[in-house]
Amino acid sequence: MLKRPDVKLESMEITFLGTSTSTPTKLRGHPAIHVKFLNHNLLWDCGEGAQRQMILAGISPFRVSQVYITHEHGDHLLGLGGLIQTQGFLGRKEPLTVFGPRGIKKYVDFFANWKYSFRDFKIEVREIKEGAVYEDQDYTITAFKTDHLNCPALGYVFEEKVEVNLDKAKLKRMGLEGNPLCKELKERGKVQWKGRTFYLKDLSKPVRKGLKIVYTGDSVSCEEIEKAAKSADILICEATFAEDMKEKAREYGHMTAKEAARIAKRAGVDRLILTHISPRYEEDPKIIEKEAREIFRNSDVASDFMRIEI
Numbered sequence: 001m002l003k004r005p006d007v008k009l010e011s012m013e014i015t016f017l018g019t020s021t022s023t024p025t026k027l028r029g030h031p032a033i034h035v036k037f038l039n040h041n042l043l044w045d046c047g048e049g050a051q052r053q054m055i056l057a058g059i060s061p062f063r064v065s066q067v068y069i070t071h072e073h074g075d076h077l078l079g080l081g082g083l084i085q086t087q088g089f090l091g092r093k094e095p096l097t098v099f100g101p102r103g104i105k106k107y108v109d110f111f112a113n114w115k116y117s118f119r120d121f122k123i124e125v126r127e128i129k130e131g132a133v134y135e136d137q138d139y140t141i142t143a144f145k146t147d148h149l150n151c152p153a154l155g156y157v158f159e160e161k162v163e164v165n166l167d168k169a170k171l172k173r174m175g176l177e178g179n180p181l182c183k184e185l186k187e188r189g190k191v192q193w194k195g196r197t198f199y200l201k202d203l204s205k206p207v208r209k210g211l212k213i214v215y216t217g218d219s220v221s222c223e224e225i226e227k228a229a230k231s232a233d234i235l236i237c238e239a240t241f242a243e244d245m246k247e248k249a250r251e252y253g254h255m256t257a258k259e260a261a262r263i264a265k266r267a268g269v270d271r272l273i274l275t276h277i278s279p280r281y282e283e284d285p286k287i288i289e290k291e292a293r294e295i296f297r298n299s300d301v302a303s304d305f306m307r308i309e310i
Ligand SMILES: [Zn+2]
Pocket: 021, 022, 031, 073, 075, 076, 218, 276
């Protein structure tokens, strides 16, 4: 459990639904991570069996409103059809949005056009590239490019939006102090004054640092991940292999635990969670953890149903 003294309510729960690779094992399902933040329910990847794992973890598949797919390898999206059907059976009305890299639309459209899915809600598919992907009043999601064989692949950054206070010194410098426009600035994020546009982000400071959680999906070690993970509270990084399989890791487009740990260290994250663990470590996943901890101490290997509350 990660507790931050500056975060008052337990606002976020991250539940690992599947932590294996291309084939599920007795102990690990296909990749899927459920993120609950306030009343938002997100899925990061949706491997086969994700909905069953959710039920076992006490999470309702009905509530998931956004699915972020990292790439089109089966282990990351084979659970989508089942999830959609169950949401239909349970009477969902609100739309479900599926985000993913180029190519995802063709896959999701099969389910969107599926005549017998007993569905009465809309499925929106957004094929995305790196950059800003989603924003509402509570959080933003940004995608970044990863490097995984010849497959278009993305990782995702969740950033909490926090309340801001106007910076009085800056307002004074701009001559805006005490101006009734300040209220509008706070509400609308920008104001026009004397022919200029003033932005809230330039004239305010956050009450505290917002939570930042980063998920890589599958990838070799690359600079983009390090950049995206800068100062994150949690980096959820693939670590398919231990160091003795370094060559194979590269060949298959994956990382070793040590490579993941080096990224965490360079990016200055608070905590590293390793997932996408090869079945060869079924008996002893601690090998992965031990190797990562030699480089970055605050590393843990995820297991199915592991939950982090923040
Ligand atoms: Zn995978």
